[in-house]
Amino acid sequence: MTTIETVRGPVAAEDLGVTLTHEHIFTKNPEIEQQWPDPEWEGEEPMIAKAVAVFQTLKAKGIDTVVDLTVPGLGRYIPRIQKVAAATDVNIVVGTGFYTFKDLPTFFNTHGPGLMVDGPEPLTEFFIRDITEGIGDTGVKAQLIKIATDEYGITEGVGRVMSAAAAAHHETGRTISTHTHVEHFTGRDQQAFFRNAGVPLEHVLIGHCGDSTDLDYLKEIMDNGSTIGLDRFGMEQVLRDSDRIDMLVQLVEEGYEDRLTLSHDAGVFSINTPPSWRSRVAPNWHHANISDNILPAIRERGVSEASISQMMVTNAARVLTGRK
Ligand SMILES: [Zn+2]
Numbered sequence: 576m577t578t579i580e581t582v583r584g585p586v587a588a589e590d591l592g593v594t595l596t597h598e599h600i601f602t603k604n605p606e607i608e609q610q611w612p613d614p615e616w617e618g619e620e621p622m623i624a625k626a627v628a629v630f631q632t633l634k635a636k637g638i639d640t641v642v643d644l645t646v647p648g649l650g651r652y653i654p655r656i657q658k659v660a661a662a663t664d665v666n667i668v669v670g671t672g673f674y675t676f677k678d679l680p681t682f683f684n685t686h687g688p689g690l691m692v693d694g695p696e697p698l699t700e701f702f703i704r705d706i707t708e709g710i711g712d713t714g715v716k717a718q719l720i721k722i723a724t725d726e727y728g729i730t731e732g733v734g735r736v737m738s739a740a741a742a743a744h745h746e747t748g749r750t751i752s753t754h755t756h757v758e759h760f761t762g763r764d765q766q767a768f769f770r771n772a773g774v775p776l777e778h779v780l781i782g783h784c785g786d787s788t789d790l791d792y793l794k795e796i797m798d799n800g801s802t803i804g805l806d807r808f809g810m811e812q813v814l815r816d817s818d819r820i821d822m823l824v825q826l827v828e829e830g831y832e833d834r835l836t837l838s839h840d841a842g843v844f845s846i847n848t849p850p851s852w853r854s855r856v857a858p859n860w861h862h863a864n865i866s867d868n869i870l871p872a873i874r875e876r877g878v879s880e881a882s883i884s885q886m887m888v889t890n891a892a893r894v895l896t897g898r899k
Contacts (some may be wrong), residue, residue, distance in 0.1 A: 576588075577899065579591060580716040580717070581666040581667060581718075582653070582657055582659075582660035582667040582668070582669060582715050583667075586640075591640045591888070591891065591892050591895065592639025593638050593639050593887045593888055594638075594640040594641070594642065594887060594888065594891035594892070594895070595633075595638060595641045595642065595837070595839065595862065595865070595887075596642050596752075596804060596806060596836040596837070596838045596891050596894060596895075597642060597752065597804050597806035597836075597839075597840050598641050598642060598643055598644070598838055598841055598842070599643060599644065599645045599649070599840065599842035599843075599845065600626050600643050600645065600656060600659060600667075600842060600843050601645065601650065601652070601655060601656075601843060601845075602842050602844065602845035603649075603652070603844070603845075604650050604846050604847075605650060608846065613846050613849065615844070615851060616844060619655070622843065622844055623655065623658045623659055623662075626843045627659055627662040629861075629862055629863075630659065630663035630664075630665045630667075630862075631664070632863060633862055633863060633866070634663065634664045634665050636866035637866060638665060638866060640665065640666040640667075641665055641667055641668070641862070642667075642668045642669075642670070642718075642719065642752075642838070642895070643667055643668065643669050643670070644669075644670045644672075644719070644721045645669075645670075645842075646670050646671060646672040646673060646674050646721045647671075647672070647673050647674070647701075648673050648723075649674045650846070651669070653669065653710045653711065653713040653715050654713060656669065656715075657713060668718045668895065669710070669717055669718065670719040670720065670721045670752065671702045671705035671706060671710070671719075671743070672719075672720045672721030672722055672736065672740060673698060673721075673722070673736045674721065674754070675723065675732055675736065676724070676725040676726070677727050677730050677732060678730070679732040679735065679736070682697075683698070683732070683735070687735070696738070696739055696742075699738075699739040699742045699743060702739055702740065702742075703743050703746050703747060705717040706718075706720075706743065706747045706749055707746075707747065717749075718749065719749055719750050719751075719752045719894075720740045720744060720750070720752065721752050722736050722737050722740045722751060722752075722754070722765075723736075723753065723754035724737075724753070724755060724756070724761040724765055725754070725755075725761065726758070726759050726761075728761065728764060729768060734768075737765075737768055737769070737772075738772065741768075741769060741773070741774050744774050744778060744897075744898075745773065745774070748898030748899070749778075749898075750778050750779070750780055750895070751779045752782055752804075752894070753765050753779065753780065753783075754782050755781060755783045755784065756783075757783060757786040757787035757792070760792055762781040762792070762796045762801075762803075763792075763796070765779065765781060766796065766801060775800065775898075776799050777801065777802075778897055778898055779801050780801065780802050780836065781796050781801045781803050781804065782804040782806055783804060783806060783840070784796065784803035784804055784805060784806075785803075785804065785806055785807050785808065785819050786807055786813050786814050787814075787822070788814070788818055788821075790822070790825065790826075793822070793826065794826075797831055801834070802834050802835070802836055802890055802894055803835060804836050804838060805822070805823055805835055805837050806836065806837065806838035806839065806840050807819070807838075807839065807840045808837070808839050808859075808864050809839050809841060809857060809861060809864040811857050811859060812856050812857050816869065816872075820869065820872050820873060820876070823835070823873060823878070824873060824876045824877070827873075827878050832885045833885060834890070835890060836886060836890050836891055836894060837887055838865070839860065839861070839864055841862050841864070843862075
């Protein structure tokens, strides 16, 4: 039996159910917030209660599992997530990795092969430790490996993260899940990098592909073996949901349903795009948008229950399983 690590412990892959594959709960920046608290962070207990309420609502709408890809660089803090997980029926899966578009924090300038504090690449050790031993002293294990490239491409710092992700994949078999910038087609560079690093592209989930309306680009990424994320429903400041729906329907009609995963990249709180900004600029960017708006819309367009289940249950479980 294949089991998937969740915040509450292992769950059989076939029991994950309907899964949102790329979400966030709390995106924070402890160093900034310790000096300059964000007025929209209402405090630990109120924000945890808010997240629990969101997750209980999701469960009632048929969502069974949520993948929280808030990795270091985005303020990952597992004890807070454990409190949410303890009070909801939704499975929460977390990741390791590092989120940066350009540079790594100063610690990594002095630690690593050939650097001042010479030694093995700490990122590789950290990623593998999160997966095999657990995160800090929480006992919670990471299931996926997250990396990001954006408009700056594969900088020196991002390249170190990606090399460490490839090494952690080879060691653990876990899927690498990515952030991309579709205007720069960074999914292509990611696939080339990981192919060179010997990572089978079926074990790389190229994220944020739903921001694109370039069918040829998306099909190229999938034809190379990767599953893609139509994972930003509601992020209408980037692309309207009507366009995202058109792309989804088109790809299903062309037979790509076994390569698609659905999610929102939403959050309960983000210091980077705070709740008041989100409700003003992108009011549908929340964790229930797929359940409330997207699924009814694609059903109306002829997408079958079997296709929805393929995307939200089967493909999600396959990605979360990684190499058997
Ligand atoms: Zn994200």
